[in-house]
Amino acid sequence: MSLTANDVERFEACRPRLAAIAYRLLGSAMEAEDAVQETFLRWQAADVDRVEVPEAWLTKVLTNLCLNQLASARARRETYVGQWLPEPLLAGDPMLGPADTAEQRESVSYAVLTLLERLSPNERAVYVLREAFDYPHREIAEILDITEAACQQIFHRAKKHVADGKARTEVDAAAARRIVEEFLAAAASGRTEPLVRLLTGDAVAVGDGGGKVPARAKAFEGAVAVAKFLRGLFKPGEAKRALLGGVPEVYAGTANGDPAVVAVVGGRVVGVMCLAVTAEGIAAVRSQVNPDKLDRATARWAVTDHGEPVFNSM
Known part of the structure; x- marks a missing residue:
């Protein structure tokens, strides 16, 4: 069925929200874009004149597409080379979605996206739609074809799982820059002690190379182990x-939304290291170096003012 210009306009008005939902559900900007495009094809094939609330219809279609994708993604990630981490989005990327409340900002943090991997697809969908987009339980229940009571139970269970992770401390852009500069100064010092002072005692460091860039399959655990790893990582070397x-x-x-170290070679982002900051210090260092997951970051980098590099001696 062909769409009128008004039908297309109605879809495009929902596209940013759909993309932001899909990204939170899938942890991948590329897969989120594919899900949004498939939703458009479903919209194109539907009798749209009979759709009373386009946003609700489109959200239901998109969510169920993402749930199907999550089921297959779990199987793929079992054979993924090394650790799997979400695709990072740099500041200002529209796919980050709404950031008006602490809950919305928290829901797209790298730490929470990583924690969401532990949830079932339904738990993840309920958490994202409720926490990040403030959908009423009644509407979420209709989207997932479950009862409202079941939706509430799933939400409380999912929220508890996420809350069991370390509490993140919100920081503004200026504070984030200070944190990263202090972190980089410690990492480049050649000594472990300055890094240990910045880290929590149970800090972890994990990287995702996707089998294309060397990254340790097992996380480094404990402040000293993480500090030694970072000292070596930031040591200059020809190799x-x-x-x-x-x-x-x-x-x-x-x-x-997290302080991040961004490594760039010739205008291409080659690594994004997200720092999970808590009141006690840096609790986690998560590095995305898989080139397949950095294309969007590179595109965003090209159109933003990112200031001067802190250093270029790696």
Whole structure:
């Protein structure tokens, strides 16, 4: 069925929200875009004149597409090389979605996206729709074809699972830059002690290379182990430069609302290191270096003012 210009306009008005929902559900910007496009094809094939509330109809279609995708994604991730981490989104990316409340900002943090991987598809959908987009339980229940009581139970269970992770401390852009600069100064010092002071005692470090860039399959655990790993990571070396395709420029930025180290070679983002900051210190260092998950970050980088690099001596 062909769509009128008004039908297309109605879909496009919902596209940013659909993309933001899909990203939170899937942890992948590329897969989120595919889900939104498939939703458009479903819209194109539907008798849209009979759709009373386009946003509700489109959200239901998109959510169920994402739930199907999550089921297959779990099987794929069992054979994924090394650790799987979400695709990072740099500051200002529209796919980050609404950020008016602490709950909305928290829901797209790198730490929470990682924690959401532990939830069942239904738990993840209920948590995202309720916590990040403030959908009433009644509407979520209709989207998922469950009872409202079941929806509430699923939400409380999902929220508890997420809350069991370390509490994140919100920081503004200026504070994020100071945190990253202090972190980089400690990492580049060649000593472990300055890093240990910045980390929590049970800090962890994990990286996702996707089998294309070397990354340890098992996380580093404990402040000393993480500090030693970071000291070596930031130590200059010809082999490292050859692997990255040149000398990386290292910037202080934000990704998914978290302080982040952004490594760039020739305008291409080659790594995004997200720092999970708590009141006690940096609790986790999560590095995305899989080139397949950095294309959107590179595109965003090209159109933003990112200031001067903190250093370029890796």
